[in-house]
Amino acid sequence: xxxxxxxHMNRKIKLLLYSLLLLSLCFILxxxxxxxxxxxxxxxxxxxxxxxxxxxxxxxxxxxHGSSIEWLFPEEYPLMMEFxxxxxxxxxxxxxxxxxxxxxxxxxxxxxxxxxxxxxHIKYADIDPVTGITVKxxxxxxxxxxxxxxxxxxxxLEGYKDRFYFRLRIDDDTVDSTLxxxxxxxxxxxxxxxxxxxxxxxxxxxxxxxxxxxxVRGAYGLDLLLDWDGYDIFGYNEYxxxxxxxxxxxxxxxxxxxxxxxxxxxDTAAIAADxxxxxxxxxxxxxxxVPPLENGAHPRGFKDDTIAAFWNDGDKxxxxxxxxxxxxxxxxxxxxxxxx
Numbered sequence: 001x002x003x004x005x006x007x008h009m010n011r012k013i014k015l016l017l018y019s020l021l022l023l024s025l026c027f028i029l030x031x032x033x034x035x036x037x038x039x040x041x042x043x044x045x046x047x048x049x050x051x052x053x054x055x056x057x058x059x060x061x062x063x064x065h066g067s068s069i070e071w072l073f074p075e076e077y078p079l080m081m082e083f084x085x086x087x088x089x090x091x092x093x094x095x096x097x098x099x100x101x102x103x104x105x106x107x108x109x110x111x112x113x114x115x116x117x118x119x120x121h122i123k124y125a126d127i128d129p130v131t132g133i134t135v136k137x138x139x140x141x142x143x144x145x146x147x148x149x150x151x152x153x154x155x156x157l158e159g160y161k162d163r164f165y166f167r168l169r170i171d172d173d174t175v176d177s178t179l180x181x182x183x184x185x186x187x188x189x190x191x192x193x194x195x196x197x198x199x200x201x202x203x204x205x206x207x208x209x210x211x212x213x214x215x216v217r218g219a220y221g222l223d224l225l226l227d228w229d230g231y232d233i234f235g236y237n238e239y240x241x242x243x244x245x246x247x248x249x250x251x252x253x254x255x256x257x258x259x260x261x262x263x264x265x266x267d268t269a270a271i272a273a274d275x276x277x278x279x280x281x282x283x284x285x286x287x288x289x290v291p292p293l294e295n296g297a298h299p300r301g302f303k304d305d306t307i308a309a310f311w312n313d314g315d316k317x318x319x320x321x322x323x324x325x326x327x328x329x330x331x332x333x334x335x336x337x338x339x340x
Contacts, residue, residue: 042089042106045164045190052182055093055100064088066105079119080105082218083112098171100179102186105165111198115215117148117160119224149183151175157183162191199244202260202316204339209255212247216259225257226321233279234317235272240264241317248335256332257321266314273300273312276319280308288326294337301329309333 043063049056066085070077087106092099107113149159156169157179168183170176200213216222219232225245226233234241245259263269280302288301290309299320301309307323309332320336323329 042087042104042164045104046089046091046102047186047189051189052093052185054095055182058092058094061091062089076120078220079116082220083116084108100182101169103167107163107165109198110163110193111215113160113163113165115217115221117158117165118214119216119221149180149187159183159187161187162193164190199242199262202244202262203246203258206339207248207335209247209249214245216243216245225259231279233276234261235275239268239272241272250328250331250335252328252331254324254328256323258336259319259321261317261319263315263317269312269315269317272317273310276310276317288329290329290333293333299333
């Protein structure tokens with residue numbers, strides 16, 4: 001009886017060892033079984049010569065941690081850090097006539113890649129220099145789904161997909177169809193998780209100008225939108241918040257910016273609203289009377305170079321920005337109440 005039990009146990013051990021051996025072989029023979037696509041970093045997505053026919057890599061590929069590239073991008077580095085840039089990879093390619101540089105920036109999430117791409121170059125709107133009225137969206141900002149390529153000043157291409165943002169430059173600073181084809185192939189090789197940027201769903205869709213959505217994670221990005229001389233009006237250094245914003249049309253043809261910041265809780269949002277009022281007062285902006293909203297919130301309005309109003313609602317702080325007069329502000333407030 002005892003030897004029978006031992007034999008039975010030995011068979012179990014043999015079966016277990018055999019299973020482990022098969023599993024090990026799967027990992028060795030099929031690398032994808034061991035590592036998902038998510039385990040690849042920016043360096044792994046630099047294309048080979050087989051992927052972009054006619055271009056040969058020169059072998060000068062680089063991989064650097066996001067925190068160590070300030071010397072490469074001194075002006076953009078603060079925004080990169082707000083979105084927690086993880087890795088930077090680059091490689092130079094030659095087609096024996098021109099040289100092309102491909103740079104891939106890896107962020108922690110699709111939301112962060114979207115946030116950096118949307119804020120990196122394009123302001124949210126254009127202002128008529130004569131009337132001072134915001135007359136139209138500026139440029140062609142990206143949609144909230146991560147899958148876009150665009151040209152910057154006819155000198156280079158940039159795009160993003162999933163958690164990756166990328167740039168392509170050519171030595172004569174001329175974007176042509178060849179460079180676009182390479183960018184499309186590069187984008188096609190990146191992972192495909194078309195997830196909307198975090199919190200974009202908070203924005204009311206009605207009257208929103210498609211493609212003007214923005215995701216903001218700190219004071220630097222916020223200042224790119226509001227041009228507040230670098231002043232941290234939402235208290236980023238004191239509170240944990242993230243924000244989304246978009247441009248909305250008024251019936252009169254004017255546009256305004258609606259920004260929604262979300263804090264940890266309603267108490268923090270209320271404190272932040274009080275602090276925001278103090279900051280407007282420090283700027284000596286004149287106070288405007290704004291009627292209360294149907295939800296009981298009491299917006300606080302101010303006038304200086306632009307007209308603005310803000311109010312807290314639960315854990316959120318709403319800001320209505322860049323209006324030209326109080327009539328436009330009141331119209332915007334009625335519009336927001338209707339589309340919330």
